[in-house]
Amino acid sequence: MNDSIEERPTPAPGNTRPGGRTARTRAAVRDAVLTGLSEHGYPALTVEYVAEHSGVHKTTLYRRWGSVEGLLADALDLASEDAWTPPDTGSLSGDLRALAHEVVGAFGDPAAGAAPTAFIGAAFQSPRAAEALHAFYTERFRRCEVVVTRAVARGEAPWGTDANAVVQGVSAPLFLRLFITREPIDGALADQAARAVLAGVEAGAYVPA
Template identity: 45%
Template sequence: MELGSSGPARPVGRGRKAQAAVRAATLAELLDRGYAELTVEGVAQRAGVHKTTVYRRWKDRASLVVDALAEHFATDIPTPDTGAVETDLRALARALAHSMTGPVGRAVQTAMYSDAGRLPEIAEARRRVFADRFRRAEPVITRAIERGELPAGTDPVELLKTLAAPIYFRLLVSADPIEEGTADQAVRITLAAARAGALTQDSAVAVKATEADAGQA
């Protein structure tokens, strides 16, 4: 996705063209200013629309950022359908690694995992962006179960979390470089766990129950 320039754009009218301009301007503002200094007025000026055009579709800054990020990741990390779960997951993992190490991905990390990430609206934005990504990728797991490549009852969300975990660990914790092999290793780990039955819905429920018990101890 091409981001807007640093100055105000020409007027773009309404409809889909205006929505695309607003989303692009939101990402550009996020890159240039960070979430804390991002304003609806600044986005509108950059997109070449009146701020009422923005508020007509997005109720506040948080919903604007969530929508722009969800749309960006839907384009940047498309849902593959290669006919085999291993190549599907490899495509997903590689696209995630590529996206999160690009300019928008780095801006997302700054916005969602820095001090601003403690804001309730950012926590909600993070939850909604991840929920959208899981929803879009869920057919990959459903098709794999139908083909007999994964056990019946495999939990799509738990599998996708397992796939993303090694990549996010390097991004946010260890600061190790993200390479193509990082994504491929994530696929091998995820498939081994899934085929061993560790990522079924029953397993996910058991883990959550254990976590709840630990929290009460």
């Protein structure tokens, strides 16, 4: 249906510029991957499905992405390139709460959470998906660390606080319930997770011993 964004077998010069035809193709392919994951999950995702829903020819997909695993990994890589920054509410308490509520927003509703859930599930089956998931989430938590850096600067957290442990600690109980105990999550649990970690920070329990 989208012949206009289909690539030629040999990209012409200029096709790789940001926002150009290659970028549009990549985004269309990513969208088709996300739709497929949301609607059918990873085991059912095929190059044929992505070709049909992106309008990009199957031979182009195989040439540039190699396989379903490659398509999945690139969709995650593309997600890593977004401009997302962590909340900046003015206090550590507010920032930790906002971070926890973002997890509830992203996963608490089954429709919204279908694609990221499928990425997490795919990592159990595909080492390449696992590597892409690792890159995505370690980078995401790295971006969150500024929340703690700012708190230290404001005197809300002790110098030496392990920023990575703090921001992972806030999300962790929510992910545990989503994918291990498979219990529902909500705003109250987000608040609880943030409150517990904040107390730990204030007590110096996130300063390495």
